[in-house]
């Protein structure tokens with residue numbers, strides 16, 4: 001099937017099999033490999049991207065369902081060579097170790113701040129419960145999101 005969608009500001013028109021998952025389209029057709037696949041069960045969140053501004057697990061969506069949509073992956077967050085404030089906050093607060101979960105975590109966290117600009121620690125923990133990290137114990141991830149919120153990342 002033919003699909004046309006905007007990914008990180010660039011329009012892509014492609015032929016895909018109807019069964020192609022959005023995450024596979026992003027990684028294999030477009031070569032944007034920061035979006036990871038961490039499970040087969042829609043439970044880890046490593047594949048989280050924004051679809052028309054909302055965080056979605058791209059392993060649960062067919063590429064054809066994203067036809068005519070606007071997709072943002074973590075590669076599309078930096079502007080003019082400057083990291084997004086959420087990316088900076090993860091870096092400054094040691095919110096990652098291996099980094100495998102980080103792209104999905106960052107995308108989910110940005111989406112969370114769009115809904116709750118100044119969340120409590122509990123709201124961050126609840127908001128990110130669909131994203132699993134095998135390394136950090138979550139403490140520094142939560143700290144990163146709270147730091148980003150305090151620096152006004154919600155508007156970005």
Ligand code: FES
Nearest residue numbers: 038042044045059
């Ligand atoms: S790869 Fe999508 S939720 Fe795990």
Ligand code: FES
Nearest residue numbers: 097101133134135
């Ligand atoms: S930093 Fe390794 S899985 Fe989260």
